[in-house]
Amino acid sequence: MYDNPLTKRDAVTKEVKISARGCQVYYGDTHAIKDVDVDIEDKTVTAFIGPSGCGKSTFLRCLNRMNDTIDVCRVEGDIRLDGEDIYDPKVDPVQLRAKVGMVFQKPNPFPKSIYDNVAYGPKIHGMSRNKAELDEIVERALRRGAIWDEVKDRLDAPGTGLSGGQQQRLCIARAVATEPEVLLMDEPCSALDPIATAQVEELIDELREQYSVVIVTHSMQQAARVSQKTAFFHLGNLVEYGETGQIFTNPQDPRTESYITGRIG
């Protein structure tokens, strides 16, 4: 994929997975996200880029209602997953988060064994009928997280004992174990070294086969490498959204151009 010139990327329009219309987020009196409209496609990697504090992580957290855990945060507008409003009072945020998984900036394995880390989600959602099935789910998730070969002999070892890159891949495996439809990644590589970053990026590209992946990143090179669609946020506004190739080679908005050429940020 690295050799692929940005402009020649396939730009087939796919089914829309998440659509946001007029999304507003307030932290107390601060207006953090202003009127964002975006359509996130299925089986696509969408990158959110922008300077620090521009609201990209906040918007990402709206997509699986993680902002509910913050008292002062208020979300308005319409966000639909497969056409259903996720902020509808009838929607259980717990169920929603099982469908929209999340990987965080810092690897955060639970202080449990590697096996239990991955089995945690399937267990609480009752996804397996017996131990053998659970074993299968765990193995599949670890394989999909591209970490199976490294840990298959020590599934009982604590997850916190792995290296940073391994921990992050374990967290990705943990997130895919619940069979989510969308995977949100909040700067998944910012705590990793270049080699681990490359491994995770490769993994993200593979995950595209099955999921819709949304990734927040500070690295424009990373956005260019892994994503098909890119959204540029600035001061709480969605400035520009489009094909990654087009955003990086021919930005429409002067702010986007300034940011990707390194003049603001």
Place this chain on the structure above:
Amino acid sequence: MSAGILITIVLVLAIVGFVLGRRRAVATAGGDGRRLHSLPGYYGQSVALFAAVPALLLMAVWLFMQPVVIDGRIGEMIPDSAVPDGGSRGLVMSDVRRIADGIEQLVDQGLVSETDLATMRADFTNVRGRLGEVGIALGSNVSPGVFEAAKVYRDANRTGGLIMTIAVLAVAAACFAWSYLRIKPDLRARNISETFVMALLIGSSLVAILTTVGIVASLVVETFHFFQMYPASEFFFSTTWNPQFRGGSDLGILPLLWGTLYVSFVALVVAVPIGLMIAIYLSEYASKTLRSLAKPAIEILAGIPTIVYGLFALITVGPFIRDWIAEPTGLGSSSSSVLTAGVVMGIMLIPFVSSLSDDIINSVPQAMRDGAYGLGATRSETIRQVVLPAALPGVVGAILLAASRAIGETMIVVLGAGAAAKLGLNPFDAMTTVTVKIVSQLTGDTEFASPETLVAFALGLTLFVFTLGLNVLALYIVRKYREQYE
């Protein structure tokens, strides 16, 4: 000269030293403070410190050593005949000290002159009567040997005091002069005061450590005396506790230890679940306002004196348990019981467990919770399966600290648990604990020579070893936990 005046003189000398030292420092630098190595105040400080500290140290050591030396010498002077049957030399020595005190006062008030005193003899003068005039009441007539010893004691003390005054003043003056004269612009006065601060800090921590060592040493020595009089195997393995002050007692620790552990167990059964749930509520569910009100309110419990808890056990909880639970079920008829003491002690321990666990649960990184929420876990699933396991080592440490409090607790069990040493399982029975028996063996007019009193030290030492072990274990666990997220 009295110690107070002496200290005042030395301190005045130090203040004078500060002023003079500062002035001299400025003078040697030709009035230009920049040529000095340190600020002028530091030079003053160095003179003040040298004037005061060695002199005061000497005085402290002297005051500590003088009685020891003099007592040793006078002790040898007292003839064996002066020691009454069944009494001890220590009692005679305390008589000597009181008589010497009395003589001092007689002389002070001008009732007896120094020359009279030299010729005064116990077999001719009514010493007891004369001492009575100045308010020193003696139990019996003064024997000649004791009176002579008292006179020597008084003389020795006076001479000692005089020499000490001279020595202290000499040291203060000498150090003053030396430190004053060595002031030069390149004297590193700031480093001197830095060294002194360090020595002061080391000294302070030594006080704490030495006190601990002293307590342990006194316990160990007395316990050793006890085991010379009473077989250790009986003490540790006998199941009867029946002290007789006429002798021939059974002093087995097992019933007491059982009582202690049983009461502590009941206390922990009460305190741990309630305390933990409070901690979980406060750290995970409560709003900020509620938390800021509830936490101090719960911690008030920790500020109630344990004797008040004891009264609560004695007049409220005890009768309640007896009238509503024990008697209707026919399990017991005593208002003091293991359950009473345990429940009240449990209430006392709640803030311990809740406050420590709350801090520990709060220190579990938010990333752990986010991780679980991100997988679609509910709040209680997150707490039960992620937060609590992560906090477990710290919580265990908190519980062990609470347990060591429970084991050492005295007043609640004195008032709530009863005094009967018993090995039994019925929680409605009165039982007793190690601490209660330490209190009861040492109250009253007893001398520290029989196994019945010395056993208190052996009990104390056992308890100490127990709680020390628990504390070490708790600290070890808590420390191990801390390393996990750093």
